[in-house]
Amino acid sequence: ARGLVKRFGGRRGIFDSSPTVHAVNDVSLRIARGETFAIVGESGCGKSTLGRLLLRLIEASEGEVLYEGQSITALSQREMRRLRRDLQIIFQDPFASLNPRMTVGDIIAEPIRLHGLARGKAVQARVTELLGIVGLRAEYADRYPHEFSGGQRQRIGIARALAGEPKLIIGDEPVSALDVSIQAQVINLLEDLKDRFGLTLVIVAHDLAVIRHMSDRVAVMYLGEIVELSPVDPLYEQPLHPYTQALLGAIPRPDPKDRAAPKLLQGDVPSPTDLPPGCRFHTRCPHARQLCQEIRPVLEDAGGGRGVACHFWREIAQMETATTQRAR
Ligand code: SF4
Ligand code: MG
Numbered sequence: 058a059r060g061l062v063k064r065f066g067g068r069r070g071i072f073d074s075s076p077t078v079h080a081v082n083d084v085s086l087r088i089a090r091g092e093t094f095a096i097v098g099e100s101g102c103g104k105s106t107l108g109r110l111l112l113r114l115i116e117a118s119e120g121e122v123l124y125e126g127q128s129i130t131a132l133s134q135r136e137m138r139r140l141r142r143d144l145q146i147i148f149q150d151p152f153a154s155l156n157p158r159m160t161v162g163d164i165i166a167e168p169i170r171l172h173g174l175a176r177g178k179a180v181q182a183r184v185t186e187l188l189g190i191v192g193l194r195a196e197y198a199d200r201y202p203h204e205f206s207g208g209q210r211q212r213i214g215i216a217r218a219l220a221g222e223p224k225l226i227i228g229d230e231p232v233s234a235l236d237v238s239i240q241a242q243v244i245n246l247l248e249d250l251k252d253r254f255g256l257t258l259v260i261v262a263h264d265l266a267v268i269r270h271m272s273d274r275v276a277v278m279y280l281g282e283i284v285e286l287s288p289v290d291p292l293y294e295q296p297l298h299p300y301t302q303a304l305l306g307a308i309p310r311p312d313p314k315d316r317a318a319p320k321l322l323q324g325d326v327p328s329p330t331d332l333p334p335g336c337r338f339h340t341r342c343p344h345a346r347q348l349c350q351e352i353r354p355v356l357e358d359a360g361g362g363r364g365v366a367c368h369f370w371r372e373i374a375q376m377e378t379a380t381t382q383r384a385r
Contacts, residue, residue, distance in 0.1 A: 058120065058122050060085055061083070061120035062083055062118045063080045064078065076331075077330060088225075093273050096275075097276070098263065098279055102281065108227045111259065113132075143224045144227075145221060145223040148214065148231075162184050162199060166220075167217070174222070183220070190219065207234060207236070208236070208242060215250070219250065226247075228260045232267060269289060277298065279326075280329060282337060283356055284366045285298040285300070287364070298367050299338065299343060303341075333350075334353075335353055336352075346368075352368070354367050
């Protein structure tokens, strides 16, 4: 993705004076084949919008998305349809995304028929196979979505996403509506499927704890921007951006002495209709200075495949190291 921007609303007429929502602001990123890439942030940070922009389920206001080297932004809807097989999404609320009047079998068969992947009896055989792949019984094909638990419904959603034999699946908070005990099962399933079918996964999440063990890289978003981009382990071991540091400080730790006391976030996320100037995070950042209110930091190379958008990240990293050592 290059320079993606998404604005909503902003019409000013007699009957409609909705302010512009700046949902995604100048996001560029590259996702490698076969990796699990997580997009993380609080609600309203633009992460779901970014996920939809990547699949072109919504149109970008500016910027473009390339898939296997080809810009998909300029494709006609008809050309896009061929790509839809490759690019699938699973949603947070599997119930809302499954048609209640269709049987599970028909829901999963739909993409198989749409893409002409099987005909006649072979469709049913493929539905049975897909149900098995996601750990559901073949008889479930004749039942309706409301007869299933949240975790089972998410498995149905995953079976439908797999039906087109995709290369990339975006999961938009795929487990956040589920009981904690079920979350791990669905995450394990996604990881297994990724290995088995060589998928690329993009997981949108608001919770850094959930994605730690399944992700290769993580993009942390705040108010529509990527503030930190990093391979997963260094991000958790030494978060560079003050916002990431605050998010990680909010994860309960088994041993409270294993790190300096976390700085909790002050105040609320500002409205995306009224973005703060300069660094979007300055209204909540414990390290903010005058410069932060004036100049917007861009994502800069921090080495080791990491990027961070903060004017003072080097100093802050040194301070953090010093505090952590004192705390030990
Ligand atoms: Fe905080 Fe300033 Fe860095 Fe923004 S640029 S994260 S306000 S120190
Ligand atoms: Mg969302």
